[in-house]
Amino acid sequence: MNWDDSTGTAPGEDAERLVGAEADGDDQAVEAALRPKELGEFVGQSKVREQLDLVLKAARQRGGTADHVLLSGAPGLGKTTLSMIIASEMSAPIRITSGPAIQHAGDLAAILSSLQEGEVLFLDEIHRMSRPAEEMLYMAMEDFRVDVIVGKGPGATAIPLELPPFTLVGATTRAGLLPPPLRDRFGFTGHMEFYEPEELERVIHRSARLLDVDTDEEGAAEIAGRSRGTPRIANRLLRRVRDYAQVKADGAINREIAGRALDVYEVDARGLDRLDRSVLGALLKLFGGGPVGLSTLSVAVGEERETVEEVAEPFLVREGLLARTPRGRVATPAAWAHLGLTPPQQGPHGTPGGPGQQGLFGA
Numbered sequence: 001m002n003w004d005d006s007t008g009t010a011p012g013e014d015a016e017r018l019v020g021a022e023a024d025g026d027d028q029a030v031e032a033a034l035r036p037k038e039l040g041e042f043v044g045q046s047k048v049r050e051q052l053d054l055v056l057k058a059a060r061q062r063g064g065t066a067d068h069v070l071l072s073g074a075p076g077l078g079k080t081t082l083s084m085i086i087a088s089e090m091s092a093p094i095r096i097t098s099g100p101a102i103q104h105a106g107d108l109a110a111i112l113s114s115l116q117e118g119e120v121l122f123l124d125e126i127h128r129m130s131r132p133a134e135e136m137l138y139m140a141m142e143d144f145r146v147d148v149i150v151g152k153g154p155g156a157t158a159i160p161l162e163l164p165p166f167t168l169v170g171a172t173t174r175a176g177l178l179p180p181p182l183r184d185r186f187g188f189t190g191h192m193e194f195y196e197p198e199e200l201e202r203v204i205h206r207s208a209r210l211l212d213v214d215t216d217e218e219g220a221a222e223i224a225g226r227s228r229g230t231p232r233i234a235n236r237l238l239r240r241v242r243d244y245a246q247v248k249a250d251g252a253i254n255r256e257i258a259g260r261a262l263d264v265y266e267v268d269a270r271g272l273d274r275l276d277r278s279v280l281g282a283l284l285k286l287f288g289g290g291p292v293g294l295s296t297l298s299v300a301v302g303e304e305r306e307t308v309e310e311v312a313e314p315f316l317v318r319e320g321l322l323a324r325t326p327r328g329r330v331a332t333p334a335a336w337a338h339l340g341l342t343p344p345q346q347g348p349h350g351t352p353g354g355p356g357q358q359g360l361f362g363a
């Protein structure tokens with residue numbers, strides 16, 4: 001069986017969902033207020049935190065600039081937050097940009113040449129930078145130098161430009177897409193994992209304090225369980241539950257209020273939303289749990305193939321509810337249990353419905 005642990009999401013579509021991990025406009029305003037400012041305040045990611053703490057302490061003791069840092073992991077796990085903490089721990093200013101914003105090498109040269117000594121340059125979505133900019137970055141990272149090309153064609157000349165030492169913090173959701181020469185130039189790479197429910201509870205309690213919302217232990221646990229391992233989603237759900245508590249109750253959040261609020265928003269106990277449940281529901285009810293081809297499944301739920309594959313499936317796969325196999329999508333026993341359905345009788349070869357079903361629902 002070919003289990004796929006992809007966590008990539010389609011940025012645009014995911015951002016529109018309450019349980020989407022990408023930031024939406026509403027998040028951006030609040031996130032700044034909720035970001036931890038120091039490494040000690042940053043919840044979870046204990047390995048990355050411990051290792052980064054050493055990198056930063058050592059750099060401070062040497063009175064130098066910290067090594068370049070690469071942070072990889074799914075959206076909303078705290079890469080931007082960590083880059084700001086790196087700058088603050090190094091008492092350095094930070095400049096924030098992203099790969100898609102740097103289309104020409106000249107864009108990058110303009111940023112690099114205006115950096116101050118020790119400054120942190122945060123480059124989000126570093127895997128989406130253009131190739132010429134990427135090549136310029138190699139030299140800047142290694143030698144703190146860039147060649148600025150003046151003129152065009154055969155008369156073009158390269159003018160070397162010295163840069164002050166700086167720390168590049170690159171963030172990527174797809175570390176595998178980075179060319180090895182770029183990856184190798186980072187002194188430290190931290191991989192951000194999804195958060196455990198207890199860690200998300202701490203994030204929620206901290207945010208509730210900052211937002212001045214009364215939340216008890218069980219209320220925080222209820223929200224954490226539906227937050228898909230992601231602090232950004234936890235903070236967003238907390239805000240929606242706060243609204244509900246304010247309008248429908250006395251403003252305080254407990255398990256019952258959190259559960260009722262998130263039921264209104266159609267985020268279930270495991271963090272699945274309407275789209276996830278409709279994909280899973282079709283797989284179980286229409287195709288007996290599969291295997292079924294992606295195209296057939298997409299038509300059945302009335303969604304684009306890409307939406308099912310890139311928006312709904314990664315979380316279903318991660319949760320062990322759906323498997324991508326060479327013969328198509330297959331529901332796991334946990335999927336039947338989650339939707340409260342009984343799987344069909346096991347066939348002689350172990351597949352729900354038996355061998356007669358194989359190949360029935362092609363791509």
Ligand SMILES: Nc1ncnc2c1ncn2[C@@H]1O[C@H](COP(=O)(O)OP(=O)(O)OP(=O)(O)O)[C@@H](O)[C@H]1O
Binds near residue numbers: 031080
């Ligand atoms: N470890 C953490 N402790 C507390 N809050 C956190 C933590 N990680 C993230 N958050 C909160 O989650 C929100 C999203 O974090 P952040 O913007 O750093 O994620 P990101 O990984 O950079 O996302 P993207 O890849 O979409 O840019 C922020 O409001 C931040 O306060």
